[in-house]
Structure formats: structure tokens, C-alpha cells
Amino acid sequence: MKNPNANSDQIARKFMDSLVIEGRVLGAAKPTSKVTFLGEEFDSPIMAGALSHLKNGMGIYAEGAKLAGAACCIGMGDNETLGDCLATGAKVIKIIKPYADREEIFSRLRYAEENGAFAVGLDGGHAIKEESPEFDTIQGYPMKLPTLDELKEYIAYTKLPFFLKDIVSVQDAMLAKEIGAAGVIVGHHHNLMKWCTPPGLLLPEIRKAVGNDLLLIGDGGVEDGFDAFKMLALGADMVCTSRPLMAPYIKEGSEGVAKTLRTMTDELLSMMYRTGAADVKSIDPTVIHQAWWL
Numbered sequence: 001m002k003n004p005n006a007n008s009d010q011i012a013r014k015f016m017d018s019l020v021i022e023g024r025v026l027g028a029a030k031p032t033s034k035v036t037f038l039g040e041e042f043d044s045p046i047m048a049g050a051l052s053h054l055k056n057g058m059g060i061y062a063e064g065a066k067l068a069g070a071a072c073c074i075g076m077g078d079n080e081t082l083g084d085c086l087a088t089g090a091k092v093i094k095i096i097k098p099y100a101d102r103e104e105i106f107s108r109l110r111y112a113e114e115n116g117a118f119a120v121g122l123d124g125g126h127a128i129k130e131e132s133p134e135f136d137t138i139q140g141y142p143m144k145l146p147t148l149d150e151l152k153e154y155i156a157y158t159k160l161p162f163f164l165k166d167i168v169s170v171q172d173a174m175l176a177k178e179i180g181a182a183g184v185i186v187g188h189h190h191n192l193m194k195w196c197t198p199p200g201l202l203l204p205e206i207r208k209a210v211g212n213d214l215l216l217i218g219d220g221g222v223e224d225g226f227d228a229f230k231m232l233a234l235g236a237d238m239v240c241t242s243r244p245l246m247a248p249y250i251k252e253g254s255e256g257v258a259k260t261l262r263t264m265t266d267e268l269l270s271m272m273y274r275t276g277a278a279d280v281k282s283i284d285p286t287v288i289h290q291a292w293w294l
Contacts, residue, residue: 008188008196012221015198018294019230022287024276031272033265035280037238038119038161038182038215040091043069044265045280046228048257049219049242050075050095050123050165053139054249059084061249064257066090068265071118073185073240076139079111091118095165095185098127100135100144109158119182120158122146125166125189148179155180163217165189168196173206173214183215185240190220200234204285207235225267232268232280233288 005011035045048065051058052075062085065072073093074085085092094112099105105122112120127145129136136143146154155162161182166189167173176184186203188196199220207216218236222228223244231239241264248256277283 006194008191008193008198009221011196012188012198012200015201016221016227016230018290018292019200020289020291020294021229021233021271021275022289023274024284024287025274026276028273028276029278031269031277031282032279033269033272035238037071040071040118042071042091044261044268045232045236045238046070046222046225046261046264046268047093047217047238047240048072048245048261049240050093051242051246052076054246056249056253057084059088060254061085061245061257062090062092063088064245064249064254065261067254067258068261070261071238073121075123079108079115082108082111082117083115086116093117093119093121093163095121095123095163097123097138097141098143098146100142102150104141105154106157109154109160113158113160117160119161119163121163121165121185122151122154123165123189124151125168125192130192131194148175151181152179161215163215165219166192167206168193168199168202170202170205170209173210173216177210177214181214183217183237185217185219186236187219187240200231203231203234203236225264225269226271228264228268229271229275229283230288233283233285235285 033044050073062072096108127143164176165185167184186199217238218231219240222241228239248260275287
């Protein structure tokens with residue numbers, strides 16, 4: 001029987017739930033959640049995460065992010081799907097799978113740049129099968145883990161800011177910085193790697209190692225605005241949420257996505273007010289403590 005404790009989603013959840021926050025309300029001013037990210041203004045640091053193949057269309061998902069004043073990541077899909085998302089006017093980061101056919105990657109990079117994507121990224125951690133030392137095949141497309149030289153080539157190929165996704169170590173974050181990535185998305189892709197270190201646990205170490213020269217997006221287990229606050233306090237510049245948006249998307253479409261993102265932002269603002277953070281950059285990491293007994 002497989003060990004159920006190997007579930008990295010559950011490990012990350014336990015870590016997030018072990019974090020407690022001290023209050024600093026005396027003299028606190030009403031905060032703002034507005035942020036500047038890659039030169040663009042957003043109403044919230046909470047982004048719609050990289051979902052794929054949503055039943056009613058990815059354009060509705062992207063439109064929900066736009067309505068909430070949030071950035072949006074888009075996962076696997078063809079160029080036409082990306083075009084539907086960009087047509088909404090949303091600020092979209094296109095996350096590309098590590099296709100074995102390199103032209104598939106170049107094609108998506110070209111389309112993203114030529115059609116107004118906000119940034120691009122590569123989902124390297126999805127190349128390897130979950131429980132086998134072989135490369136995976138996703139939606140009929142063979143995958144391959146890129147070499148560092150290939151990653152450098154992809155980054156140099158486009159003028160768009162380039163993110164590397166599924167980063168779960170200081171070492172990989174440092175390598176991403178060295179090869180010219182604009183930032184990394186710190187997360188483990190929903191349990192693809194067993195026993196994976198929680199993203200939130202790694203964020204302070206990664207931030208210390210890379211300084212402020214690499215953008216960090218916290219991803220994985222952000223279920224509400226309070227989780228988002230914790231990720232930001234731990235060192236993230238922005239955070240992604242995805243699974244909490246799926247049910248609202250199915251029920252209410254773009255309005256459901258927008259409503260959920262706004263609710264999470266309100267929760268974030270409430271916690272910022274209670275900890276004396278006037279804006280996102282003012283969130284103090286020393287308000288976070290780990291309650292080992294939880």
C-alpha cells in the first residue's frame with residue numbers, strides 16, 4: 001500500500017495551516033492591494049493560476065481575471081485558445097509545456113509575443129512521469145526535460161518576460177536567475193512530485209538567495225486571501241490561485257471567477273490592515289510564526 005502521507009498537496013496544506021500571524025493594529029492605516037507587476041498595474045497581487053482545458057472555454061476564465069483587475073496564467077492549449085484569452089483584454093502569462101518537439105515551443109512563444117501576451121513561461125516539472133523515470137506524454141504530445149542550453153535559447157528567443165514554473169529549490173531558482181529568467185513560479189504542480197517541500201517553506205530561502213533581482217510567484221495551496229497573505233509575507237511578489245476558481249467558473253462563468261478573486265483580495269486586505277501593512281510591499285515577514293503543534 002502506498003503511503004498516503006506522500007501527497008505533496010496535503011503536506012503543503014499542513015504547512016500553511018501551521019503558520020500563525022501576529023496582529024499589529026495600533027496606528028494602522030487602511031491598506032491598498034494595488035501592485036505594479038512587470039510594469040502593469042493590478043488591483044491585487046492574487047493571480048488566476050494556470051488552468052487548462054476548461055469546459056466552457058479559457059476565454060471566460062481570462063475575462064474573469066480581467067474583471068477583477070488581476071493577471072491571469074493560462075496552461076496547456078493551442079494558439080487559438082490563447083488568442084481567445086487575449087481577445088478579452090486580460091493580461092495573460094502563457095505557460096508552455098516542455099514539448100519534445102522544440103518547434104511546438106517556438107511556435108507558442110512567437111504567437112504569444114505577436115498577439116499581446118503579458119509574459120510567457122515554461123512548465124518544466126511536467127516533463128517527467130509521476131512515478132516513472134520516463135518522459136511523459138500529455139494530450140498526445142511527447143514531453144522532454146529541457147537542458148539548460150535549451151532553456152537559455154527559449155529565453156533569448158522572445159522579448160517577453162520569461163518565467164520558469166514548478167521551481168521547488170534554491171538551486172533551481174538560482175539557475176533560473178543565471179540563465180536570464182525574469183522570475184520563477186514556486187510550486188510543485190499539484191502532487192506530481194511526491195514528498196515535495198511546501199512552496200511556502202522554500203520561499204524565504206529562495207528570496208534570500210536571489211535577492212530582489214528575480215520575481216517570485218507563489219503557487220500551490222492558496223485557497224483564500226489569508227493563504228495569499230502568508231505567501232506574500234514569506235517572500236512572494238505575487239501569488240497564484242486556481243482550484244478555488246474552478247467551481248465559481250462552472251457555476252457563474254467570468255463573474256464567478258471575478259467574484260472569488262475579489263473576495264480573496266478583501267481577505268488579504270483585512271489581514272494587511274490587522275498587521276499594519278499599508279501596501280503589499282510593506283507586508284512584514286516577521287508577523288509570521290510557525291505553530292508546530294497545529
